Amino acid sequence: MAAISIEALSFAWAQQSPVIDIPSCSIAAGEMVFLQGPSGSGKSTLLNLMTGMLVPQRGEIRIGDTRLNRLNSVARDRFRADHIGFIFQSLNLLPYLSIEANVQLACRVSKQRRQRAIARFGSVQSACTSLLSSLGLAELVDEKRPVSQLSVGQQQRVAIARALIGAPELIIADEPTSALDTASAQRFVALLQAEVKAADATLILVSHDERLAPQFDRVIQLADINQASKTMGGVYVD
Numbered sequence: 071m072a073a074i075s076i077e078a079l080s081f082a083w084a085q086q087s088p089v090i091d092i093p094s095c096s097i098a099a100g101e102m103v104f105l106q107g108p109s110g111s112g113k114s115t116l117l118n119l120m121t122g123m124l125v126p127q128r129g130e131i132r133i134g135d136t137r138l139n140r141l142n143s144v145a146r147d148r149f150r151a152d153h154i155g156f157i158f159q160s161l162n163l164l165p166y167l168s169i170e171a172n173v174q175l176a177c178r179v180s181k182q183r184r185q186r187a188i189a190r191f192g193s194v195q196s197a198c199t200s201l202l203s204s205l206g207l208a209e210l211v212d213e214k215r216p217v218s219q220l221s222v223g224q225q226q227r228v229a230i231a232r233a234l235i236g237a238p239e240l241i242i243a244d245e246p247t248s249a250l251d252t253a254s255a256q257r258f259v260a261l262l263q264a265e266v267k268a269a270d271a272t273l274i275l276v277s278h279d280e281r282l283a284p285q286f287d288r289v290i291q292l293a294d295i296n297q298a299s300k301t302m303g304g305v306y307v308d
C-alpha cells in the first residue's frame with residue numbers, strides 16, 4: 071500500500087487562483103523523498119494538505135488507507151497526532167521541559183503512540199532512552215542539561231527523537247537543515263534516515279539545499295507534479 075496517494079488535488083487560498091493542482095502522486099511506504107521547489111511554489115501548502123492541517127477544495131489525499139477528507143477536523147487532529155511525526159525549521163522544542171519530556175510529548179498527546187512505544191520497549195521512558203542513546207544524547211540526559219543549553223545540532227537530534235517516538239508511519243521535515251552548513255546538514259539527514267529506516271517509516275523532507283538530494287530514494291520537483299506551478303511565479307533562494 072502507498073504511504074501517501076494524491077488524486078485530482080486542488081487547493082487555493084481565499085480569492086486566489088490555485089497554488090496546488092496535482093492530478094496524481096503516490097509515495098511508497100518506506101520511501102525517503104526529497105521535495106524541492108522555489109520559494110512560494112507551494113511546498114508548505116502541500117505538506118499542510120498531507121497532514122490535514124489544510125483541507126483541499128477538490129480531490130483526495132490518502133495516508134495509508136485513511137482518506138483525510140472523509141475525517142472531521144477533530145478526527146484529522148487525532149489522526150495527525152497518532153500517525154505523523156514533525157520536524158520543523160524552528161525545531162519548536164519547549165525550553166521549560168527537559169530533553170526527555172520534550173521527546174515524550176507525542177506519547178502524552180497520542181494514546182496510539184504511547185501504546186506502540188510500550189508494546190515495543192516496555193514503557194515510554196524506555197522508548198525515549200533507546201532513541202536518545204541511538205542519537206548520541208544519553209550523556210546530556212544524564213547531566214540533566216536543559217534544552218536551552220543545547221547546541222543547534224543537539225536540539226536537532228532531540229527533534230528527531232521527538233518526531234519518531236511511538237513509531238508514526240510518516241515523518242515530515244520542513245526545512246530542518248536551513249541553519250546548518252552542508253556537512254552538518256548531510257550528517258543530520260543521514261542520522262534522521264537511519265532512525266526513519268529503523269522505524270519502517272516514510273520520510274518527506276523539504277529543503278532548498280540541492281546538495282542533500284543524492285541522499286534520498288526520490289527527488290520530487292514540485293513543478294513536475296503540480297500543474298498550478300505553470301501559472302505561478304516562484305523564486306529560488308538559498
Ligand SMILES: Nc1ncnc2c1ncn2[C@@H]1O[C@H](COP(=O)(O)OP(=O)(O)OP(=O)(O)O)[C@@H](O)[C@H]1O
Pocket residue numbers: 083084089107108109110111112113114115116
Ligand atoms: N495563509 C496564507 N494565506 C494566503 N496565501 C498564502 C498563505 N500561506 C501561503 N500563501 C501563499 O501560497 C503560496 C505558496 O506558499 P508556500 O508557503 O506553500 O510556499 P513554499 O514553497 O513553502 O515557500 P518557501 O520555500 O518560501 O517556504 C505563496 O504564494 C504564498 O504567498
